[in-house]
Each structure stands twice: as structure tokens, then as C-alpha cells.
Amino acid sequence: MTRPIPPKADGADLSPPAEISAGGDAPAASGDLADRLRWFAPGTHITIRGLNKTFADGTVLYRDFDLDLPRGKVVSIFGPNGCGKSTLINMISGILDYDSGQILFDGKTARETKIGYVFQNYREAGFPWLRAIDNIRYPLKFLKLSQAEKDARVEKLLASFNVSIDLNRYPYELSGGQQQLVSIMRALVIEPEVLFLDEPFSALDYEMTLFLRDKLQSVLTEMQITTLLVSHDLDEAVELADEVLLLTRKPTSVAARIPFTAPRPRNAEITVTPEFIDVKARSLEIFQREVRKT
Amino acid sequence: MSDKLTKYLPRMGWIQPVLGALALILLWAFAHVAQLVDPVLLPSPLESWNAFVEGMTEGTLGHDFWRTIVRTMLSFAIATLIAVPLGVALGSSNKLYRSVEFLIDFFRSTPASAMFPLFLVFFGIGEEAKIAVAAFGAALIILFNTAYGVMNARQLRQLAARVMGASRTRILWDVTIWESLPQTFIGLRSGVSMALVIVIVAEMFIGSSDGLGKRIIDAQMIFNMPEMYASIFAAGALGYVMNMLFTLIEARFVHWGGK
Numbered sequence: 139m140t141r142p143i144p145p146k147a148d149g150a151d152l153s154p155p156a157e158i159s160a161g162g163d164a165p166a167a168s169g170d171l172a173d174r175l176r177w178f179a180p181g182t183h184i185t186i187r188g189l190n191k192t193f194a195d196g197t198v199l200y201r202d203f204d205l206d207l208p209r210g211k212v213v214s215i216f217g218p219n220g221c222g223k224s225t226l227i228n229m230i231s232g233i234l235d236y237d238s239g240q241i242l243f244d245g246k247t248a249r250e251t252k253i254g255y256v257f258q259n260y261r262e263a264g265f266p267w268l269r270a271i272d273n274i275r276y277p278l279k280f281l282k283l284s285q286a287e288k289d290a291r292v293e294k295l296l297a298s299f300n301v302s303i304d305l306n307r308y309p310y311e312l313s314g315g316q317q318q319l320v321s322i323m324r325a326l327v328i329e330p331e332v333l334f335l336d337e338p339f340s341a342l343d344y345e346m347t348l349f350l351r352d353k354l355q356s357v358l359t360e361m362q363i364t365t366l367l368v369s370h371d372l373d374e375a376v377e378l379a380d381e382v383l384l385l386t387r388k389p390t391s392v393a394a395r396i397p398f399t400a401p402r403p404r405n406a407e408i409t410v411t412p413e414f415i416d417v418k419a420r421s422l423e424i425f426q427r428e429v430r431k432t
Numbered sequence: 433m434s435d436k437l438t439k440y441l442p443r444m445g446w447i448q449p450v451l452g453a454l455a456l457i458l459l460w461a462f463a464h465v466a467q468l469v470d471p472v473l474l475p476s477p478l479e480s481w482n483a484f485v486e487g488m489t490e491g492t493l494g495h496d497f498w499r500t501i502v503r504t505m506l507s508f509a510i511a512t513l514i515a516v517p518l519g520v521a522l523g524s525s526n527k528l529y530r531s532v533e534f535l536i537d538f539f540r541s542t543p544a545s546a547m548f549p550l551f552l553v554f555f556g557i558g559e560e561a562k563i564a565v566a567a568f569g570a571a572l573i574i575l576f577n578t579a580y581g582v583m584n585a586r587q588l589r590q591l592a593a594r595v596m597g598a599s600r601t602r603i604l605w606d607v608t609i610w611e612s613l614p615q616t617f618i619g620l621r622s623g624v625s626m627a628l629v630i631v632i633v634a635e636m637f638i639g640s641s642d643g644l645g646k647r648i649i650d651a652q653m654i655f656n657m658p659e660m661y662a663s664i665f666a667a668g669a670l671g672y673v674m675n676m677l678f679t680l681i682e683a684r685f686v687h688w689g690g691k
């Protein structure tokens with residue numbers, strides 16, 4: 139069963155905005171392609187159609203790439219080094235331009251969608267001139283909310299994370315893990331429709347990683363946000379995921395999609411269950427097959 | 433014994449610069465006593481210091497000192513008001529910057545003193561010429577550094593703001609300008625030093641009736657060497673204090689710099 143994308147006022151918008159701030163005035167799609175673009179599985183949130191990305195040096199990364207991503211689920215993206223995981227989520231989130239193709243969120247562009255993004259490099263992504271609490275508050279200024287509503291949002295978020303950091307400090311006065319926690323809260327405070335995380339824990343020590351993973355896990359279970367997580371740690375990718383998305387080497391395509399349906403909330407103990415081990419083993423096998431291909 | 437020394441030395445970090453200064457004064461006193469240099473040209477440190485204190489308390493050194501501060505600050509303020517906004521504008525447009533890059537580089541490399549006659553023609557030999565030429569010299573440095581800071585601001589924070597839905601102008605205000613502040617401050621600090629240098633030289637050569645530059649050149653004309661050393665010392669102290677003040681302001685405003 140399929141259902142149509144709510145048509146946009148100006149018809150299907152096939153080419154990406156030349157610049158992110160512009161957009162919406164691209165030429166309409168022609169016959170066949172437009173039909174193909176209109177259809178997707180129920181429960182889908184993000185649709186990617188005919189995506190092309192070639193770098194200036196001639197590297198073809200994505201060619202005619204299609205993907206549907208489900209609403210309210212966590213999808214972990216896993217694949218060989220340099221296969222284009224970051225590039226993919228950067229194109230989806232609107233940070234990076236693509237050559238052609240279409241990426242829509244319920245028929246909306248990235249610009250029209252509330253997006254949270256957690257970068258790997260928390261040191262260079264936070265605003266060091268703002269106190270931690272003001273970093274968390276900052277994205278709220280782009281929402282039309284009253285001051286009281288904004289304060290309530292922040293309060294609610296802090297309550298659900300239940301952390302004991304002094305948020306009146308500046309980011310550089312916090313530990314790496316605390317800084318990344320602030321980044322995660324900054325991404326979530328707007329109650330985003332979609333959350334992107336690009337190797338959010340890979341610069342942290344193991345103890346901090348486990349702690350943040352648990353926090354993120356429980357908050358995501360509570361908030362039900364469509365989430366795309368890039369991780370190079372297969373345990374982490376599986377533990378947090380409703381589905382593991384495995385990518386091939388470039389030019390990149392989807393190697394496999396493996397669902398993981400264990401109940402939430404989950405914690406590190408899940409890693410010893412048969413279902414987890416099975417999903418991990420299958421993922422690993424496909425991953426190794428892809429890595430061996432030349 | 434040496435344990436004690438290593439324990440106390442770091443705490444007395446101020447003592448080393450003081451020792452250096454003391455050594456210079458001793459060397460000077462020695463040169464004076466031993467008459468290594470004609471005593472007319474090199475009075476004793478004490479004579480010079482007395483000239484300084486006297487000039488500051490009873491004489492006109494205090495007035496000249498103040499005039500130089502006012503001129504420097506005025507030119508610096510004008511330079512900042514013009515160059516910082518212009519630098520931000522240039523830095524945020526690559527095309528704009530490319531088209532004036534050569535001009536900025538050229539005039540930055542032109543000694544400001546070579547521009548004196550030009551400014552004299554335009555502003556007359558009054559106060560305006562001195563302030564204008566000092567502001568010009570300082571503005572170029574500030575402009576260059578501000579534009580450079582804006583241009584080289586790290587991408588990631590701007591992307592982070594963009595993904596939150598910030599417009600281009602919002603990103604410029606909320607991220608890029610902050611990101612460029614450390615570099616802008618380098619420009620401001622060099623700018624204020626440059627303004628002082630030009631003001632002093634202008635006071636020497638562009639018919640001035642007061643100011644440290646005028647005082648130094650006057651003292652030299654009549655071989656009043658203690659007076660001259662006192663004025664040079666005043667100019668040095670002024671530059672040093674300005675630099676220090678700036679470092680303090682910088683540490684306060686750009687508290688995240690280098691972290």
C-alpha cells in the first residue's frame with residue numbers, strides 16, 4: 139500500500155536549492171519521474187529520490203540514490219570508511235548541497251523542517267561565547283514561541299535529561315562528555331522533527347559514551363523523533379537502532395536494511411540477547427562483504 | 433636549598449622582568465659614570481628620572497602626555513568605527529574582498545609617514561591632519577584583520593546555526609562576527625600601537641604646539657637630554673600601558689580565545 143506525498147503548491151521540486159536559503163522555485167518535474175517521486179511506503183517520513191552527488195575532483199559518491207526513512211524511528215547508518223555516511227546526512231539535513239535529486243520530509247524541504255544536528259566535533263560546534271545554558275536555548279530563537287513557552291521547553295528538557303552539570307559555565311569549562319551532552323540538548327530543545335547525529339560519541343571515553351548512549355536512548359524513546367545516527371561502533375549502532383542501514387563502498391548504495399525490534403528502553407545489557415547478537419552478526423557479515431569488494 | 437628556590441621562583445615570576453629593567457638602568461648608570469658616552473648626550477638615569485617627575489608634576493610633560501593620549505584615542509576610535517564594520521562587510525563577501533585585497537595590501541605596506549604630505553594637503557596643518565593620518569594607518573590594520581577573521585571563521589559553527597534555521601544575516605551576527613573577534617582584537621591591538629606611532633611622528637613634523645612628539649623634538653633641538661629621555665620614557669610607558677589595557681580587555685571579551 140502506498141500513499142501520495144502531499145503535493146507542494148508549486149509541484150514537485152526536483153532540483154535542490156542552489157543555495158540553502160533560496161529554493162522552492164525550481165522547475166517542475168516531467169511525467170514519469172514525477173510519478174515515481176510521488177509514491178512511498180506508509181509511515182515514511184523522509185523520501186530521497188534520484189540523489190546525485192559528485193565532488194569537484196570527479197569522485198562520484200551518489201548516483202541515482204533512492205531511500206525512504208520511517209517516521210519516529212532510529213535508523214543507524216553503518217558502512218565502510220569514507221563511503222559517504224556524513225555526506226549523506228549532511229545532504230539530507232540541508233548542510234551540504236547536492237547536484238540533483240530530491241529530498242523531502244513529508245513533502246517539505248529541509249529548510250521547512252525543524253532539524254536537530256549533533257556533530258562529532260563538539261568543540262567546534264558549540265558556541266564558546268555563550269554559556270552552556272544559552273547554547274541550549276539558542277535554537278529556540280528561530281521558533282515562534284513566547285518567552286514562557288521557551289523557558290518551559292528548556293525546563294522540560296533539563297528534567298528529562300536530569301543532569302547535574304553547572305550550565306552557567308562556558309562550554310570550554312566543561313568536560314568533553316558534558317559538552318557533547320550540551321550539544322545533544324541544544325539539538326533536542328526545539329523538539330525537532332528529525333534528529334541527525336554524526337558519530338556523536340566517537341571523541342569521548344568509553345564510560346562517557348555508555349552514559350550518553352543511555353541518556354540518548356531513553357530520551358529518544360520518550361520523544362519518538364525520526365533519528366539518523368551515523369556510528370562506526372556496531373554495538374552502538376545496533377543498540378540504539380530500530381533499523382540498521384548498511385551502505386556499500388562508493389558509488390554508494392544501500393547494501394541492506396536490518397530491523398532490530400527489541401523493546402525499549404534498552405541498555406548495554408541488550409548486547410547479550412540472542413536477537414541483538416543475530417542482528418549484529420548479519421550486519422557484520424554484510425559489512426565485511428562490502429569492505430572486501432574493491 | 434635549590435628545592436626552595438624552584439618552589440619560590442615561579443611565584444615570583446614578576447621578578448625577572450624587573451631584574452632585566454634593573455640591569456639596563458645599571459648599565460646606563462655605569463656608562464654615565466665611566467663616561468663611555470659624552471655626558472651631555474647621556475645624562476645619568478637619576479637626572480632623567482627627575483626630569484620626568486618634575487615634568488609630570490610641575491612642568492608641561494603631563495599636558496603633552498595627555499594631548500598625545502587624546503589624539504591617539506581619537507584616531508583609534510575613528511579607525512575602529514570605520515574599519516570594523518567595513519572589515520566585516522568585506523570579509524563576508526569573497527568577491528568584494530578579492531576586488532579590494534590588492535588595495536588594502538598596497539596601502540598597508542605603504543609607510544604612513546609617506547602619506548603625511550598628502551594628508552597635509554587635504555586637511556591643513558591643524559589637528560585634523562594628524563588625527564586623519566593616524567586613523568588611516570590604524571584603520572588599514574584593523575580592516576585587514578577584521579576581514580581576515582570573518583573570512584577564516586570556522587565553517588562548522590555556521591553550519592550548526594544554519595541547520596537550526598538561521599538566516600544568512602543571523603549567522604553573520606550570531607556566529608561569524610563572534611568567531612572573528614579574536615582576530616579583530618589582534619587588529620585593534622596593533623591598530624592602537626600604530627595610531628600612537630603615527631601621532632608621535634606627526635607631532636614631531638606636522639607643526640604641532642604640544643604632544644610628546646613635539647616635546648621630544650624640542651628637547652633634542654636644544655640638547656636638553658634629560659628632558660628628551662623623560663619624554664621618550666613617557667611615550668614608551670604610554671605604549672606599554674595601552675597594550676596592557678588591550679590585553680586585559682581582550683581577555684575579558686574574548687574569554688574563549690585559544691580554548
Ligand SMILES: Nc1ncnc2c1ncn2[C@@H]1O[C@H](COP(=O)(O)OP(=O)(O)OP(=O)(O)O)[C@@H](O)[C@H]1O
Pocket residue numbers: 193194195197199218219220221222223224225226370
Ligand atoms: N569536498 C570533498 N571533495 C572531494 N571528495 C570528498 C569531499 N568530501 C568528501 N569527499 C569524499 O567523499 C567520501 C565520503 O566522505 P564522507 O565524509 O561522507 O564519508 P564517511 O562515510 O562519513 O567517512 P568516515 O567513516 O570517515 O566518517 C570520502 O571518500 C571522501 O574522500
Ligand SMILES: [Mg+2]
Pocket residue numbers: 223224225336
Ligand atoms: Mg563521517
